[in-house]
Amino acid sequence: MSQQDSEGTETVSIHHWYDPDSKPLSITDGDDATVWDEDGNEYLDFCSQLYCTNLGHSNEAVITAMEEQAGKIPYVSSAKRSPTRDRLAEKLARVTPESLSHTFFSVSGSEANETAVQIAREYQDAPTVLTRWRSYHGGTYGAGALTGDPETRATIERHAATSGAAKFLPPIPKAFDTSDPEELARRAGEHLEFVIRNEGPDSVAAILTEPIAGTSGAFPAPPGYFDRVRDLCDEYDILLVADEVITGFGRCGDWFGVQTEDIQPDMLTFAKGVTSAYAPLAGVSVTPEIASFVQTNGFDIGQTFGGHPMACAAGCAAVDEYANGVIDGVTDLEEGLASRIQQVASKHDVVHDVRGRGGLWAVEFADPETETSFHDPRVDDGENPVAAVLHECRDQGVLLGSGRPGFQIIISPPLIATQPEIDRAMDVLDDSITAIFG
């Protein structure tokens, strides 16, 4: 049976996050921060597709590296060695936090997180992993169980009995009834310690967390929070795993979000930006101790396309591009983006909050009188005016991301976006909020 795309054309390809009411674009071409649909309409891609095309859509160095690898040998078994894979692992060892040295490659962020959990459980000989409510760690059975976003988990749990992932609250003002950063860090730290003790510290193998909550709303943690998390991990002998699938490779200013927090994780998972999405690649980087444990005991798990050489070739070129000015440029990008978002926000009393870091920002909407969020799916299944703002932006030629819960918009342009592009995208956001909310 076939389906219809936005233009009413028959298609047998079922796109992901399928929503029968959505009318997804059919995108055919791209150049830097711009994409075109099959009718030739032009859009500024200010969601980097799925927060991943950090270098834009036409990076010559990455394309050439992939062509060269395809000409030599496109694929080498993931159970054998490939010099291209080795080269990328060496490059990553230079840019990841000092605590990490070795990398196990996989294909998607979901798999990288599942691998991190498999390693943590073996290494710690303990069953439980703590993750945060409203987090996103992937959509497969295992990674879906780690995910704290209620909508995603509900879908996963309809299909599989999942266990071993207990949740704790993220350090966000709503969860702890304070917006004072110091107090928030303190209360959220105390809560995490309570959860660890309640689960039984010996049963907790790892805490897996995004340094900045990504799709759930670009929340940076209050200062001091991650120091407390690291201390708790040390005190209770728990591994700290940073999920940097979105935040890695300059998205939030530094190479990795944990570097901004100045903490050393025991493992770090990455995907998306490692190749700037030119090819699917993900992985988990680990400490020398964990690498030696895995290499001594063996690790009888793998994926055919884990560390695919063409993807690793793309990764090598992308990492060089990031090192050659792209990551340094995120400071300017952040300055330009943050000030324009704030400027738009100040004109609309329906904008309740703006937050983010580097090239990842969220604009949250709420009723200005009651401060109630628009369209919180837990209490409200009516029309979502924030989705209407997104559609209006799209109609005016700007693609932005939808957060979960859906009362927020996520802005994450390619890191090479220019100030005139930022200005144009923010003018469109401004006009679109006016068009929907008046």
Ligand code: PMP
């Ligand atoms: N972790 C985080 C923080 C993510 O945002 C995502 C995807 N959006 C994933 C893991 C899962 O990655 P993938 O879709 O490549 O499986």
